[in-house]
Amino acid sequence: MKLQYLIICGILSNTLIFSVMEIKCQTAYATDSTENNNLKVELNTELVSQYIWRGQLFDYHPQIQPQIQLTTGNFIFGIWGSQSLLTSDAEIDFYASYSYRSITLSIYDYFYFDESNLGESRFFNYRNYDSIVSNHTLDACLLFDKIGGTNFSLTASCFFLGDDHNSNRVRQFSNYLNLDYSFSYQEMDLILSAGGTLSNGFYAENAAITTLSLKAIRTIPINKNTGIDLSGTFTFNPNQETLFFTFGIKI
Numbered sequence: 406m407k408l409q410y411l412i413i414c415g416i417l418s419n420t421l422i423f424s425v426m427e428i429k430c431q432t433a434y435a436t437d438s439t440e441n442n443n444l445k446v447e448l449n450t451e452l453v454s455q456y457i458w459r460g461q462l463f464d465y466h467p468q469i470q471p472q473i474q475l476t477t478g479n480f481i482f483g484i485w486g487s488q489s490l491l492t493s494d495a496e497i498d499f500y501a502s503y504s505y506r507s508i509t510l511s512i513y514d515y516f517y518f519d520e521s522n523l524g525e526s527r528f529f530n531y532r533n534y535d536s537i538v539s540n541h542t543l544d545a546c547l548l549f550d551k552i553g554g555t556n557f558s559l560t561a562s563c564f565f566l567g568d569d570h571n572s573n574r575v576r577q578f579s580n581y582l583n584l585d586y587s588f589s590y591q592e593m594d595l596i597l598s599a600g601g602t603l604s605n606g607f608y609a610e611n612a613a614i615t616t617l618s619l620k621a622i623r624t625i626p627i628n629k630n631t632g633i634d635l636s637g638t639f640t641f642n643p644n645q646e647t648l649f650f651t652f653g654i655k656i
Contacts (some may be wrong), residue, residue, distance in 0.1 A: 460608070495519070511546040545565055547561045578604075584599050601613055616642060617642075
């Protein structure tokens, strides 16, 4: 318990430091906006109690998850990471997207590795060869936002390269569909989600619903440009019959 207390205290201290850093970054950006008003740079970080993604438990340890994102016109380029606070498991994702009206096409490169064994990470290996397994998974995503002017959004995605093979080394093209409904209530932003897969693959052995979730977000303002987001997410995976309730703090 003492170790966990020290870790939490250290995280909260870093959170305040990141807050100051972000305020400075936004001030600097505001100064440069007259020179290049088409480029926006965003930096944030989030502390989560568990790493849950699309109904799957990736790590039950607390995680620190930084992100940097560049937006220019209809294009977005970014890097997102996740580092376990108690193990050497880590992830760095690279992504690029293009938006046209309410439709966004994105490509994600999920890169997982063990920081205690970096020699085996092989960053430039995108295919599985014999006993060498790629640490990458590439995902193509299509988002339909605010469908018909409503608060519903639909995302369709499919793995197309990297470590997505079955036991016979046949590519599975694991797919995922997710429907979100967003709304606000009593100064909180709420997101209801339902997601699943249409076939055998990474998410399930057959077509199945793998995610039913409710996420609540409350923003605590620091100044007019910066705030701290507190979130709680309840996730149920009907296929695996598993429940998760996670806490997050994001600046």
